[in-house]
Amino acid sequence: MISKILFIGPMGAGKTTAITAVSDSEPITTEADNLDRAQSDKATTTVALDYGEIYLDEDSSVLLYGMPGQDRFDFMWPILAEGALGAVLLLDHSHPDAVAQLDHFLEAFAALVSCGALVVGVGRVQNSQDIGVYQAHLKAKGLALPVYATDVRHKQNVLLLIETLIANAELNEILER
Amino acid sequence: MDTLRLASHGLSKHDQEILSKQLKMLRGRTACEWVLVDDYRSADVTLVQGQPPSDMPGIIALASTKAGKSGRYHLIEWPIRLFGLIDLLMAIELEWPARAATPLPTLSLAHRLARIRQDQWLDVAGMVAQAFQAKDEFRTTVSSFDELIERLASIDGASVRFVEGHHPLADQEAALEPYSLKAVIWSLALREEAIKSRQWHISQQQFGIATWPLFGTWETAPWMLRLAALYGRQPATLADGVELTGLRVELVAAFLHACELCELGLTVKQSTRPPRIESKLPAPESLLARLRRKLGLGYKRT
Known part of the structure; x- marks a missing residue:
């Protein structure tokens, strides 16, 4: 039995770090020198996708996909979203267009959004009021989605994001019966 | 009257x-x-x-x-x-x-804190605290959040004195520990017996929330994630929440009460339909249950 969790978000938001925090195996990453300094000033970036795995037993595992944040890879998103348990959307609050990026990913992953299977983790926040910006934005769109302040270098933060997706998936199972 | x-x-x-x-x-x-x-x-x-x-x-x-x-x-x-x-x-x-x-009815401390619309000092049984509504800050001399909540939860809200303007102990401000005011309200509200004070009905009212609680920053537990998923998705009764989580109705009501005091857009409307959730939680061998165990995120019904 295979399931998957997606880690999405703009370049430099911490997708590779988040997967590394919870993967049982050394994540397979496809980092290359970042030549797209307009989107992020980090030195390297994922050019194909990151791949990690949580082993449950011989036959079962949950695959962790970190999807490239650059727009030119967005053709891959619906393919990978198919059948996913949910998506962790990572944003960088220090980025001037973070709210616009939120909109971009909400639209790209509308199918997951519609069944509540998307949790937003916002990095580099100074205080809880920073999160209020995203909460208010979602509320104005009529979307009740979880938004947390997140530091993906801390495993507990990543686990909270995943546990939220599990809680939502459990609800979906019950509602679909 | x-x-x-x-x-x-x-x-x-x-x-x-x-x-x-x-x-x-x-x-x-x-x-x-x-x-x-x-x-x-x-x-x-x-x-x-x-x-x-x-x-x-x-x-x-x-x-x-x-x-x-x-x-x-x-x-x-x-x-x-x-x-x-x-x-x-x-x-x-x-x-x-x-x-x-005409004496005002007694309000809980959580309720009184939620009504603050400007910066105020509080004299709480010898503990000095300062609430900054706009900055979402609650400053106090108590250095542990758990101890703070324990002390505040044992205090009758009516006994707390709110003081506007300059406080004689303002010079201590640098020594005060900053917490999120909403986190304080959230934790206090979770400990209140909302089911009695709100007179909510277990199956004849449907509740919904427009915004998720700030889990990770505010007090968090697995059952709260489930309730937020339920009430954030669709209007549901208290009975639905009980069925989904296996909790006592008092806890489900306290969660919704805390959502309201933290201004998460709680809606309440009358309902005549029977509860919809018939919870058969994931079997122990289900993928979700095993994923929980593997990550140390076990969920036990109480």
Whole structure:
């Protein structure tokens, strides 16, 4: 039995770090020198996708996909979203267009959004009021989605994001019966 | 008990009916008895949507985008919610000349903190604290959040003294530990017996929330994630929440009460349908259950 969790978000938001925090195996990453300094000033970036795995037993595992944040890879998103348990959307609050990026990913992953299977983790926040910006934005769109302040270098933060997706998936199972 | 007459002006028939129902629901929760009258000229207070007539007597409360006061007008957020209405009525009661003879009902500390609209000092049984509503900060000399909540939860809200302006101990500000005010309200509200004070019905009212709690920053537990997923997705009854989590109804009600005090857009509407959730939690061998175990995120029904 295979399931998957997606880690999405703009370049430099911490997708590779988040997967590394919870993967049982050394994540397979496809980092290359970042030549797209307009989107992020980090030195390297994922050019194909990151791949990690949580082993449950011989036959079962949950695959962790970190999807490239650059727009030119967005053709891959619906393919990978198919059948996913949910998506962790990572944003960088220090980025001037973070709210616009939120909109971009909400639209790209509308199918997951519609069944509540998307949790937003916002990095580099100074205080809880920073999160209020995203909460208010979602509320104005009529979307009740979880938004947390997140530091993906801390495993507990990543686990909270995943546990939220599990809680939502459990609800979906019950509602679909 | 004093009786205050409330009229409306500019409200649709539908909104007038809602106001009437809300007043009935608040009966016994305010210091004065509030009755609706048809003609604003015979009212003590008039709730106005739009422009008030120039000859309107008494106290005027305007429907607005936010609560508070503007000049001589009280403002109430539109559409009117129970929480906003009781705040308005109690604010007006404080202004009412006869108020000194009428004791206000006891409010919990969480409720009183949630009503703060400006920076205030608190004298709480010898503990000094400062609440900054706009900055979402609660500063106190207590250095542990758990200890703070334990101490505050044991205090009767009515015994807390709120002080505006400069406090004699303001010089200690640098030594005060900063916490999130909402996190304090959230934790205190979770410990209150909301099911009694709110008089919510287990199966005849449906609840929804517009915004998720700030888990990770505020007190968090697995059952809260489940309830947030449920009430954030669709209107559901208290019974649905009990079925989904296996918790006592008192805890589910406390969660919703905390959502309301933290302004997460709690909605309550009447329901006649039976509970919809028939929870068969994931079998121990299901993928979700095994994923929980693997990550140390086990969930036990109580």
